[in-house]
Amino acid sequence: MIDRNNISSRKREHLKIAVSNNAKYQELTTGFENYRFVHCSLPEINFSDVYVATEFLGYNLSCPMIINPISGGEKNGKALNRDLAKIAARQKVALSLGSIRPALENTKTLETYQVVVDHTKNVPLIGNIGCLQLKNLDKYDQIFSIFEKLQADAISVHLNPLQEVLQPEGGTNFEGILESLEKFINNSDLPVIVKEVGFGMSSQVIQRLLDIGCEWIDISGSGGTNWARIEAKRITKAEERAVAREFGEWGISTAQSLINAHEYKKSRLIASGGLDSGIQFAKALALGADLGGIAGSVLRGWDENGAAGVDNLIENYRKVLKICLFSTGIRNIQDFCYNSDIIKEIE
Numbered sequence: 279m280i281d282r283n284n285i286s287s288r289k290r291e292h293l294k295i296a297v298s299n300n301a302k303y304q305e306l307t308t309g310f311e312n313y314r315f316v317h318c319s320l321p322e323i324n325f326s327d328v329y330v331a332t333e334f335l336g337y338n339l340s341c342p343m344i345i346n347p348i349s350g351g352e353k354n355g356k357a358l359n360r361d362l363a364k365i366a367a368r369q370k371v372a373l374s375l376g377s378i379r380p381a382l383e384n385t386k387t388l389e390t391y392q393v394v395v396d397h398t399k400n401v402p403l404i405g406n407i408g409c410l411q412l413k414n415l416d417k418y419d420q421i422f423s424i425f426e427k428l429q430a431d432a433i434s435v436h437l438n439p440l441q442e443v444l445q446p447e448g449g450t451n452f453e454g455i456l457e458s459l460e461k462f463i464n465n466s467d468l469p470v471i472v473k474e475v476g477f478g479m480s481s482q483v484i485q486r487l488l489d490i491g492c493e494w495i496d497i498s499g500s501g502g503t504n505w506a507r508i509e510a511k512r513i514t515k516a517e518e519r520a521v522a523r524e525f526g527e528w529g530i531s532t533a534q535s536l537i538n539a540h541e542y543k544k545s546r547l548i549a550s551g552g553l554d555s556g557i558q559f560a561k562a563l564a565l566g567a568d569l570g571g572i573a574g575s576v577l578r579g580w581d582e583n584g585a586a587g588v589d590n591l592i593e594n595y596r597k598v599l600k601i602c603l604f605s606t607g608i609r610n611i612q613d614f615c616y617n618s619d620i621i622k623e624i625e
């Protein structure tokens with residue numbers, strides 16, 4: 279029997295639905311198919327000299343990749359988080375944990391996140407919380423103390439108004455969110471990343487986040503996981519389900535969200551949302567992202583083939599990225615990211 283008001287039960291349902299293809303956009307795409315790399319037949323580079331390694335939050339990464347927030351707070355989340363931490367350490371990529379909201383409501387669930395700590399000493403670990411959980415708080419002691427226990431290197435805060443408004447148990451008062459975000463950023467000793475959850479960001483939203491001093495933004499665009507579809511699967515009342523389904527193709531694509539950020543370049547950008555292949559990962563970087571985030575594809579890889587499935591996925595993305603550098607005549611990842619000479623919109 280599912281207890282709908284219990285956040286851990288809800289997280290378990292989300293995980294179960296998210297692994298199915300029903301959780302993905304069916305028509306709206308990432309927009310990356312509208313861009314092609316400019317092939318270079320004369321790279322003048324030894325492939326073995328091509329470097330995709332980078333630095334993030336003071337750590338060396340094998341490539342600019344974050345495993346984006348997926349899990350924590352429910353039973354299965356413990357095994358998943360432990361595996362993801364070991365994978366992140368093996369592959370030298372950053373790891374972001376799922377929202378700590380369940381741990382705020384029930385401290386026993388903290389262990390589902392803490393399992394990562396022994397494994398993530400040499401890679402960046404990012405803690406996550408929803409913007410609604412920050413609202414109306416005078417102090418953030420409880421939140422900061424959880425992130426301290428997790429030895430987090432940064433905190434990401436998710437903006438998910440559409441998901442919340444469609445979710446049967448969701449919060450719907452987003453008045454004052456920007457002000458509370460600003461306060462949180464000013465109070466945090468750790469860098470703060472503000473992220474969407476797969477509906478993308480307009481230039482106006484990006485501008486407003488930069489205006490309050492937001493250091494990192496994950497535009498998390500549409501084309502991959504779709505939360506309207508996930509919530510629709512959970513809704514039991516037919517009328518409410520029909521409403522949620524109407525938003526199954528809503529959002530700003532990942533490519534368009536990156537373009538929206540172009541005028542603010544010098545902001546530090548993460549791109550996620552439907553990076554379901556190595557080429558899409560590479561295109562996101564060339565179009566302006568400093569790092570690419572993957573969630574749905576990681577979850578599906580883990581569900582199908584366990585940790586080996588995720589290891590294979592990351593190795594494939596890294597190899598494809600390296601070949602993209604070679605085939606566009608670029609030696610270092612720093613020259614590849616945000617480079618309009620090597621990627622063009624199809625006329």
Ligand SMILES: Cc1cc2nc3c(=O)[nH]c(=O)nc-3n(C[C@H](O)[C@H](O)[C@H](O)COP(=O)(O)O)c2cc1C
Pocket residue numbers: 292293296346347348349375376377406434435436473474475476498501502503550551552553571572573574575577
């Ligand atoms: C099962 C699942 C749980 C998620 N939980 C969180 C979360 O707790 N916090 C968050 O910021 N994003 C969460 N996300 C959103 C992802 O981090 C990501 O922004 C979004 O799914 C788009 O990326 P994708 O298309 O690669 O899945 C979750 C995604 C999935 C699939």
